[in-house]
Amino acid sequence: MVTARAPATSANLGSGFDTFGVALSHPADTVSVERAAETTIEVSGAGAQYIPTDPDKNVVGAVAEALDAPAHIHIDKGVRPSSGLGSSAASAAAAAVALNELYDRGYSAHDLVPVAAEGEAVVSGEAHADNVAPSLLGGFTVVRSDDGATSVDADLPLVACLPEVVVSTRDARRVVPDTLSMADHVETVGNAATLTAGMCRSDPELVGRGMDDPVVTPARAELITGYADVREAALAAGATGVTVSGAGPSVLAVPEPGCRRAVAAAMVEAFADAGVGARAYQTEVGRGATVL
Ligand SMILES: Nc1ncnc2c1ncn2[C@@H]1O[C@H](COP(=O)(O)OP(=O)(O)O)[C@@H](O)[C@H]1O
Numbered sequence: 024m025v026t027a028r029a030p031a032t033s034a035n036l037g038s039g040f041d042t043f044g045v046a047l048s049h050p051a052d053t054v055s056v057e058r059a060a061e062t063t064i065e066v067s068g069a070g071a072q073y074i075p076t077d078p079d080k081n082v083v084g085a086v087a088e089a090l091d092a093p094a095h096i097h098i099d100k101g102v103r104p105s106s107g108l109g110s111s112a113a114s115a116a117a118a119a120v121a122l123n124e125l126y127d128r129g130y131s132a133h134d135l136v137p138v139a140a141e142g143e144a145v146v147s148g149e150a151h152a153d154n155v156a157p158s159l160l161g162g163f164t165v166v167r168s169d170d171g172a173t174s175v176d177a178d179l180p181l182v183a184c185l186p187e188v189v190v191s192t193r194d195a196r197r198v199v200p201d202t203l204s205m206a207d208h209v210e211t212v213g214n215a216a217t218l219t220a221g222m223c224r225s226d227p228e229l230v231g232r233g234m235d236d237p238v239v240t241p242a243r244a245e246l247i248t249g250y251a252d253v254r255e256a257a258l259a260a261g262a263t264g265v266t267v268s269g270a271g272p273s274v275l276a277v278p279e280p281g282c283r284r285a286v287a288a289a290m291v292e293a294f295a296d297a298g299v300g301a302r303a304y305q306t307e308v309g310r311g312a313t314v315l
């Protein structure tokens with residue numbers, strides 16, 4: 024048996040819609056695999072009751088198929104599904120790493136990005152890699168449709184606050200505007216470049232400033248009860264930037280050094296004031312998937 028762990032991720036980071044992603048040190052999914060004639064799937068942990076065990080409907084089934092690696096697969100969910108924290112991607116990345124080891128395929132983490140993205144296609148209809156890339160490679164990642172993923176390590180505290188509201192990725196994609204103005208384009212490019220420089224320098228001030236996004240985030244914020252107040256509360260408690268994590272409903276904040284606990288508490292309290300239960304992960308930029 025081979026077991027692998029792959030971390031939760033936060034995609035977009037505001038200005039990098041469908042492009043940027045970051046690995047969180049926790050939470051994570053753990054996937055164990057054993058050789059079998061046909062793929063079967065078992066799921067335990069956070070939100071297991073909402074996750075299909077049919078290999079045609081679970082992301083890990085598509086990964087096993089792509090690697091021609093049938094197995095009995097046990098997924099222990101640490102990342103709640105439909106959280107905006109790359110739940111399905113964490114399973115896909117962990118399965119890709121574990122099956123690669125089990126069948127001795129010899130692929131690198133970079134090679135496994137398109138393989139795990141095939142798993143994501145089961146959920147979203149398209150093989151997008153902005154969650155699986157950071158889950159496999161760790162750190163901050165940039166994906167482009169035609170040439171894979173670039174990654175850079177960063178040392179940065181983060182808070183991911185997960186409210187008890189449901190936002191499906193499909194719904195959150197429907198509200199994304201089809202077009203943007205040249206002024207918004209210029210602002211977004213400036214923000215994205217600032218964020219990238221901030222990640223390369225592990226500078227929370229630059230990263231927070233670069234998370235601003237005039238196009239996608241305002242449309243999606245409407246789907247998250249209490250978002251505006253949670254954002255204000257996090258900024259007042261010492262966050263340098265706040266945005267919707269992935270397609271939501273989680274909210275991601277970058278705290279100033281020494282402010283992570285206060286930012287987490289302020290976000291949970293602001294959600295509570297809006298009548299929404301929430302939990303906050305006090306986390307940081309983390310490593311990619313590993314065999315345990
Ligand atoms: N192994 C898996 N882990 C989590 N969700 C899965 C898995 N396989 C299929 N799904 C389905 O994917 C959807 C959640 O995926 P997604 O929207 O990507 O979550 P998140 O917002 O956390 O990234 C749910 O409908 C869930 O049933």
Ligand SMILES: N[C@@H](CCOP(=O)(O)O)C(=O)O
Nearest residue numbers: 034041107108109269270271
């Ligand atoms: N770029 C995608 C990312 C979705 O992330 P998830 O964690 O919510 O699945 C999007 O913004 O739609």
